[in-house]
Amino acid sequence: LPAGVAFDRFPALAPIRGASLARERVPTPEELQKVLENLTSRGRVIGLFLSDSGVRPGVLGSYGGQDGLTLGDLPELELRADSVAFGTTPFAIRVPARLSKTRREYLTFGTDRLARDLGRYLGERRGRGEPLGPRSPVIAAGLLRGCAARARRDALFGRGFLTTKAVTQEIRRGLAAVCPDGVTWRPYVLRAYCSTRLLLAEGRGWISRDLREAILGHSGGVAARYHVGKRWGSEMLQEARLQYRRASRLLEPGALGAGAEPEGSSDTPESARRPRPRPFRLREAERRLADGWRYIGPFGPARVLLAPPDPAPSPSQEWGIEDRQPPDTVDGSDRSRATIQRKGIGSPERVS
Structure with missing residues (x-):
């Protein structure tokens, strides 16, 4: 503009919120399985921590790589001399307050497949000569040699953790290899996958809403502070593990169909009649x-x-009759006698 000419008519452009996420959707369990198959052993463990446990990428490795989840944060992990195993599954994952977005410590769980892949990954690290202990990173940086190894050792935050960018970059390749046309997948979509599958489980009554929010590390409402916001006792931990075990069946492909029931029920007429x-x-x-x-x-x-x-119990259960004619199909005198015997009235002799 010429000197001395004022211009103050800047266009008022309202940002369109969520425009960059318009093509993003949560993958199906089958698509997630294909993503995991395109990852390295370390990338697969990262993907399962996000998709099954619902942790944020920054939990596995902080922004600058100075901190992250350690093996000591897995209280049920058993580091034996010749193997790595979990005492029980689903296994507990304690997210420290320093790694939590809400700055509150919370507890989540890991599935059986995460336990298997994590055990295999830790076995590979131990086989390369890495000593594993409670302070070892769950997701460790790759081995370096020469001057690169010395630079990491002398660095301010040279503890072997990955940065958050490196954590997400590890699984970005697998997402790009499987992502359908017209769909956008970011690494954070794996955490959205966990939230969505647990929401479906909540609708089926397999997990409560407060527990689902607690597992995802959300602050929750006022009620959640009293229900799940305190340190869990053994009874609460057992109940949470039981609910997560039921809900986690929706996390894996082919484990349950759209109308299937969790353990304890089957495709029998009795379970089909159960509301x-x-x-x-x-x-x-x-x-x-x-x-x-x-x-x-x-x-x-x-x-x-x-x-x-x-x-209500079936006639065979109620009367103790197996492979015999039910009471309502016998003649009237037998039905009357059976009724009297069941109620404990009179003698067991035939009633005329």
Whole structure:
């Protein structure tokens, strides 16, 4: 512009929020499996920590690589002389407050497949001569030699952790190899995968909402501070592990179909007749509880999840009859005698 000419008519452009995520969707379990197959052993462990445990990339390696999750944060990991194993699965993962986005320590879990791949990855590191201990990184930087190894050893943060950028770059290659046309996948979509699959499990009554939020490291509401916001005792840990075990079946491909049930039920007529847990508003929930329904947990801000009463026993279970004619098909006198015997009225002799 010529000197002395003022210009103050800058266009007012409103940013379109989420425009860069318009083509992003959560992968299916089958697509995730293909992504994992295109990763290295270290990348596969990183991917499973994000997709099955729901941790953020910064938990495995901080921004500058000065900190990250250690083997000491896996309390159920057993480092034996000749092997690496977990005492129980799903195994607990303690995320320290310094690595948590909310600056609160929280607990999540790892699946069976994460335990297998992590054990294999740690075995490879031990085979290369790396000593493993409680302070060793869960995800370690690759081995260096010569001046590069000395530079890392003398660095300010030379503890062997990856940076957050290196963590995400490790799985970005696998995502790019499998990503369908017209779809965008960032590394963070694996954490969204965990959240989405647990949400589906919540809708089926397999995991409570507060526990799902706690596993993902969310701060939760006021109620969550009282339910899951404190240090968990043994009873709470056992219940959380049980709910996560049921919900984690939706994380793996082919484990359960769209209408399948968790362990404890099967494709038998009896389990098919059994109604699923349902959400109710508080007033209706009071009436249901009086009718024998069981409380499971909160379901959103204004509803609770209730499990229906146990189904009535079948005639063979109720009467102790196996491979015999049910009572309602015998003649009238036998039916009357059976009824009297069942109720404990009179003698077991035939009633005329």
